[in-house]
Amino acid sequence: MRRLVILAEGHFSVQGAKTAVGVLRFSSDETVAVIDSEHAGADVATVLASPGLGEGIPVVASITDALPFHPTSLLIGIAPIGGRLPDVWRPTIVRALEEGLEVISGLHIFLGEDHELRAAAERGGGRIWDVRQPPAAVAMHIGEGRPHRPGSHTIYFAGTDCNVGKMTAALVIERGARDRGWDAAFAATGQTGIMIAGAGVPVDRLISDFTSGGVEAMVSELAEQHAWVFVEGQGSLGHPAYAPVTLGLVHGAAPDAFILCHEAGREFVHGFPEFRIASLPTVMSMYTSAASWLGRTTPFVGVALNTYGMPDDAARAAIAETATSLGLPTTDPVRYGADVLLDALSDALI
């Protein structure tokens, strides 16, 4: 079991530190401290304003202040602009490696290829886990389009955009399924999901020729072992930059059903203000079309609507409106639990 210190310098909040918050919420590893000098002295629950999440976990100003809590690992919990390693983070990472800690990074740039960091790891006995380095077993796997084990159910969380809550919905529903006694697995496909699950395939980092194949290798293996496989979605088929990643997931995961994931009120593609997100029925038709290209008929069975930040009555109204307009069971599983969607899956697939 790891004891994590999470680096979130200057950005520790629910919206600003997606990886940090995801790990705090879902990882089975214990978090012993969070680094953000702007909030040093507070506890995590206070900073996030989320009672029950991070109560008693201290926010500290530096790696030095975190060491007394005996961490085993420094986890980089924020994404830098442009994917490079900011110089200001270097001393923290060097110090962690010199102290013998594991450093867990989801950056596109691999810390294990950085001479200064490797030298620090050798000096101190630390090690580097570059989460976005594809596992060798899937890195050059060519897709075959094979059907899954009969009796298994694979569900893909199909987004209208990046950062709408696909991973969170998948994790909440996987947990709810296990609570019902279903044999369920979460297939992690992005850096935060892999940090939480401890394994997975960083799909956005696969070589494009092997995108479908790498996903297929992971998901078909999970479908051999489990009755339910909940596949974390990435991006959107309507995304101006990342749609090929999404298509590799849709084709490689070969889902039996989709759950639509949307953030209530989101109108434009995150970071691409000239691109309006299509209507929900149009987005759904993108996914069902893409599945049909390989001869598959894949229904939508429900909607996970992210209502973060909305008052309760507005959230319930948005959910009701979406359910009515699409004719699909809809909820915000983070706020209101997974039952609506688990019932929908059970009705559609069992």
Place this chain on the structure above:
Amino acid sequence: MRRLVILAEGHFSVQGAKTAVGVLRFSSDETVAVIDSEHAGADVATVLASPGLGEGIPVVASITDALPFHPTSLLIGIAPIGGRLPDVWRPTIVRALEEGLEVISGLHIFLGEDHELRAAAERGGGRIWDVRQPPAAVAMHIGEGRPHRPGSHTIYFAGTDCNVGKMTAALVIERGARDRGWDAAFAATGQTGIMIAGAGVPVDRLISDFTSGGVEAMVSELAEQHAWVFVEGQGSLGHPAYAPVTLGLVHGAAPDAFILCHEAGREFVHGFPEFRIASLPTVMSMYTSAASWLGRTTPFVGVALNTYGMPDDAARAAIAETATSLGLPTTDPVRYGADVLLDALSDALI
């Protein structure tokens, strides 16, 4: 200008050595010899049974026999099973590097990362061009979905499968356009195309997150400089393994029009006998749907039908039938010239 010796050991034929034949047909570099011990002593034109292609170019048994023709470069003209470097090729490549030749490779495995080959290059002064290594300028470019320069015309060659003649059609049409005095460029997107053009983006090797972006960087730059950009297509949107590569091309190239590329009589996906290729109208709807996901309306303006190996009357009948059933100008540009499709482009876009 290079003087090429092409390695095609054991596989020199029109169907077995796609890269070798593409380079022979379209490269402005001179080929001085082809290595295939099974045909040593013949000339290229005889082996390929293609009068006018390779007349007088000798086929030799080994790199030793090729050296008297003063090559500057050894080009690997066949694809190994599985993308690895076969051990049996090693002595040939080592010898070329020791003799100071450039070695041009389109393999997924980079020769420049092989210690034995690097040592040979250092000993002999040879150098390695790994064509599939993405150029640094495009390797991590995030797609923006920007429109092209007004007045430019970008055409994407949309395949029903791998290996149906997309690159050849694009090259023949680009040449025909130049013969008409159009300001035309060929955008190479695969290893053979890049070897022929001397530059391009190996799209199947891009990191999946940057597939659309890498293509966009190349194509939008060409559209700044040229009136017509003919973009080599890859794979198919209905391909069980490679559809994400194709989608990155469709989104990144942002074409003004598609030309459909199909091999007459092909019924199943190459190498995937359980996957039947969809009807041509269905394949066309995949491409127009994918373009529409980014809000684009992209028409098909013609069909390049590959009739290789068919008798003339059967080829003409297949072309007429396709033209009638799809209602689109159709020809085999390799056999019958590019005029039908250039006229169609001119009618639709000028």
